[in-house]
Amino acid sequence: MQVTAMHFKRKASENLRNEKLQKALEKLQTKFVDGRAVAIAELPNFGEVRDAAAEIRDKVIRSLDRYLLRFEQEATARGAVVHWAETTEDVNRIVAEIAHQHGVHRIVKSKSMVSEECGLNDALETQGLEVIETDLGEYILQLAHEPPSHIVAPVVHKSKEDISDLFEEKHQRPRTVQIAELCREAREVLRPGFLSADMGISGANFIVAETGSVLIVTNEGNGRLTTTLPRVHVAITGIEKVVPTLEDVTTLLRLLPRSATGQSITNYVSVLTGTRGKDESDGPEHFHVILLDNGRSKLLGTELQPMLRCIRCGACMNHCPVYQNIGGHAYGWVYPGPMGSVLTPSFVGLENALDLPNASTFCGECAVVCPVKIPLPDLLRHLRTRQVQQHLRPWQERVALRLWSWMARRPALYALSTRIAARLLRIFSGSEKRFHYLPGVTGWTDERDMPAPAGRTFRDLYRERHSS
Amino acid sequence: MRVGLFVTCLVDLMRPGIGFAALRLLEAAGCEVVVPAAQTCCGQPGYNSGDQKAAKALALKVLKEFDGCDYVVLPSGSCAGMIRVHYPALFKDDPSVIESIKRLSARTYELTDFLVNVVKLQNVPGRYSGSLTYHDSCSGLRELGVQAQPRTLLAMMPGVNLTEMRESTTCCGFGGTFSVKFGDISARMADNKCEHIRATGAGAIVAGDLGCLMNIEGRLRRRGDLETRVLHVAEVLAGENGLCK
Amino acid sequence: MSARENILARIGKARGPGVGVDSDDVIRRHPRGPIPPLGNNLAKRFGEQATRLASDVAPTATLMDVPKIVADYLRERQLPPKGVCWPSLAALDWQGAGLEIESRAAHGDDPVGITGAFTGIAETGTLMLLSGAQTPATVSLLPETHVAVVEKVRIVATMEDAWDRLRREHGKLPRAVNFISGPSRTADIEQTVTLGAHGPYRVLIVIVGGSWNE
Incomplete structure (x- = not known):
């Protein structure tokens, strides 16, 4: 998928002014945030399960090759073919080859974020293959030629009226704005596709080393149809998705749907x-x-290694006050929100996503809700540190910070300059004692006033009072 | 008990009354309070902007300044969190200082946490009459578990009428340099906060971090709300109706 | 070098030499994680949780009663009394209850699909179905109505218990293990939950072996 993360600021500003999007994003809050809170409260030993889940993911990541090889061995023994892909281009090539080898014409696809990483649909279509997205959300996006804005709820940015318009235009059926009727319409339009497809492409929520199995969680049933009806099934996933045993995957399943949608379990676990x-x-x-690396193995042994624990539940974005206000498209690649702000720079290059690690207040809510305890703010801070080390920050920012720390280490000079600053700012702030405009910090004063200092610094007043 | 008061750079420059309020509260609790004169900044701006070198230099300065203190207390959850949680992370590969950093971290407290859990203050010196609502600042809440402490202290004041707002634990949008780098996102978050404050009808918004307070105040005033008072919890607890000189 | 070798080499390099040598042993032991407390009445919990997830639940004494329960269920909802069942359930007297049921895998237009279940999981009210020659996976998937027959005595507490039973009774996994927790649903449009997406619109679970409240 094309990277547009460098336009984060502009897109975020546009989205803040997009009233329709703002209304759509409110639903995320009520359904996902409140839903998760209820579902977590109903799991009496949540904390214990969460600790165990993080440990399972860590255990795998610490010796990823051993578990991958075991998976490959078990899967192969059961008749599956395991492919390894270093890059997204490799994935696209392998899928096209499999399609060619089996004489495939029509492909149905259930939701796969890894395939979004690869831009797989476009690649297959240029090979003359027909690709039908079957997850309702992804299907809507395919009709609208848009990327997803959320990893679990891909069309969270669209209203039912938008979807009615789209269906009316593309399906040539009478228009309806009833959500249940829209769902039935999609079912009826897509069913013949399922029944006639030669190949099904799915992602994998987990792969199990013990049994060589691919595990998929879905609610709609399209994942089951995709992996049951066509004569060829291709599952594409990241190398980090392996878990040792069926018991381990069960522990993770206690957290994934609860964290994602507030469900105790998804409708289908296959x-x-x-x-x-x-x-x-x-x-x-x-x-x-197909096991895709695409930068994942490079995170091993670095400060970012904990990111590989991620089980793609989306809780971090649902609870992120930045995401809640700007939506997913601003992040400019497959993965939005806090997890995306770590993954995008890691996969597409720090220099191509300069804003993302900085687009966080470090409020910490993402780390609180993460079911596998990824310290997301710490990872974002680490990426900021790398930006500084690689001289990727603007010079004005570097100078300002250097100057600040230089001053702060020289107490006498610091005391003098803050005394002057406090006095001058107080005088210039006028009778209102606040600024409507302040050069250098217009980012602040464009939409907020800046309160003026009291006029004298604490250290001044303290010295005065305690010397007498 | 020797308590080092670190007023924080923002309080020093912008609103010294908070520093004096903290001082008054600590003295009311019977502490011997020292205020190292050379104190400046804990290093958080550099740390969160990716400049580890600058952050380390300032951390070492703090370490030295508060060397003789049994406790270090700050009227700010984010600066206290910096010392308590992030200093040890910053020096984790530096065996020459990690032990003294850990000792500093272990004896550093956010003000209300210290008053409730260490000195177990029973009476607060201030007087306040009116309704207020409390915003839980992020670092204090999530790094230090500061949530019940300020409410416990406010509950000691008979004139205080605390009305909780919706989403009191959601970030106000400040985030240090975030508030300038992503001004419009930050302002929108502040605006959401202002909405929740307005909905309570409270006469004052109270929090434990001056950064959040400046952000909230800035947005309230720009929205045309000149009435709602914006107060640090120490000002309420130690002052006369929120005023502490 | 191949992609496989490159990837494995990068991982191997980042991993400490002795780390994870016990991976095969971990798999052999497959230890359980923390299990939530579930109470003693598993069948009751199963029924309650399944109902919560929008399945319809009907207890009955014997397998012989199932055709009549299904017929009544369909009549009450004015649904066509025809469809398919697993070959393993072909011996029941469907015709006697006025139902037209064929024993085979489902096609796209079969209105009703009737299956058994390997077990029911009390923790979440979930059905566990194994695919196989006598138990085709499409029967629980393509029709708009899915009826599942579960033996009360086979209901287990957790998915962990179900895995153990599967290992004990089958040794290895079938091609597909499908856990089903209610009718298919989607919340993709405006995060509004709508029952009936690509799979069944309704699920009737018949628990055989007496009332599930006992």
Whole structure:
């Protein structure tokens, strides 16, 4: 997918003024934030499960190769073919080859953020293959030619009226604004696609080393259809998604839907192992699993390693006050919100996403809600440190910070200059004792007043009172 | 008990009354308070902007200044969090100072946390009459667990009528340099906060961090609200109706 | 070098030499994580949780009662009395209850799909179905109405218990293990939950073996 993270500031500003989007984002708050709170409260040993989940993810990441090899061995023994891809181009090439090899024309796809990383749909379409997104949200986006704005709720930015307009235009059916009817319409339009597709492409929420299985959680059932009906199934996932055992995946499943949508469990959890048996009447005859690196292995052994624990629940963005106000598109790549602000610079280059690590107040709520205890603010701060080390920050900022710390280490000079500043700012602030405009900090004063200092510094007053 | 008061650079420059309020509260609790004259900044602006070198230099300065104190107390959750949580992280690979940094971190407290949990203050010296609502500043809340402490202290004041606002724990949008770098996002977050404050009908918004207070005050005034008072919790607890000179 | 070798080499380099040598042992032992407290009456909890997730739940004494329960359920909702069932349930007297049920995998237009279940999981009110020649996966998926027959005695507390039973009774995993927790749903449009997305619009769980409140 094309990276537009360098336009973060402009996009964020546009989105703040987009009233329709603002209204749509409010729903996120009530449904996802409140929903998670209720679902967590209903799990009496949540803290214990969360600790265990983080430890499971850490254990895997510490010896990722061993668990991947075990997965490969078990999956292969059951008739799956395991492919390894270093880059997104590799993934696109491998999928196209598999399609070619099996004489595929039509592909149905269930939601996969890794395939968004790859820009897979476009790549396959240029090969003359028909690709149909089947997750309702992703299907709407495919019709609208838009990228997702949330990893769990991809069309959170659209109203039902937007979707009615789109369906009316594309389906040539009578317009409806009833959500249930829109859902039925999508079901009816997509069902023939499922029944006639040659290949199904899915992501994987987890892959299980013990059994060589791919695990998918969905609510709509499109994930099941995609992986059951076509004769070829291709699952694409990141190398970090492996977990050791069925028990481990169960622990993680206690947290993933609760953190994502406030559900105790998703409607469907499918554990897929190998191909259709000789005497079976359904299921794919060919099963391919593609393991993508695309920068993940480079995080190992660095300060960013904890990011590989991520299970893509979206809780960090749902609870992020920045995301809540600007939505996902501003982040300019596949993954928005705090997790995206770590992943995007890591995968597409720090210099291509300069704003993202800085677009956080470090309020810390993302780390509080993360089901696998990723210290997201610390990781963002680390990326800021790297920006400074690599001289990627604007010179004005570097000079200002240097000057500040230089002054702060010279108490006498610091006392003198703050005394002067406090006095002068007080005088210039006039009778209102606040500024409507202050050069150098217009980012602040464009939409806020700046309160003026009291006029004398604490140290001045304290010395005066305590010397007498 | 020797308590070092670190008023923070923002209080020193902008609103010294908060420093004196903190001083009064600590003295009311029977502490011997020292205020190191050379204190400046804890290093947080540099640290959060990615300049670790600057942050370390200032951390070492703080370490030296508060060397003789049994406790270090700050009227700010974010600066206290900087020392308590982030100093040890900053020096984790520096065996020459990590032990003394850890000792400093362990004896550093946010003001209300210190008053409630260490000295167990029973009476507060200030007087206040009126309604107020409390904003939980992020670092104090999430790094130090400051939530019940200010409310416990405010509850000791018979004239205080505390009305909780919706989403009192949601960030006000300050975030240090964030408030200038991403001014419009920051202002929108502040605006949401102002809405929740307005909805309570309280006469004052109270918090434990001056950065948040300046942000909230700036947005309230720009919205045309010249009435709602914006007060640091120490000013309420130690002052005469929020005024502390 | 191949992509596989490159990736494994990078991972291997970042990993300490002795780290994770016990990975196969971890898998062999497959230790459980923390289990939430669930109470003693598993069947009751199963029924309550399933109801909460919008499944319809009907207890009954014996398997023989199932065709009549299904027929009544469909009639009350004015749904067509026809569809498919798992070959493993073909012996029941569907015709006697006025139902037209074929024993096979489902097609796109079968109105009702009737399945058994490997087990029910009390923690979340979830059905666990295994795919196989006698238990095709499409039957619980393509029709608009899914009926699942669960034996009360087979209801277990947690997914961990279900894995243990699967290891014990089957040794290895079938092609598909499907955990089902109510009708298919979507909340993609305005985060409003709508039942009936690509899978069934309704799920009837018949618990065989007496009242689930006992």
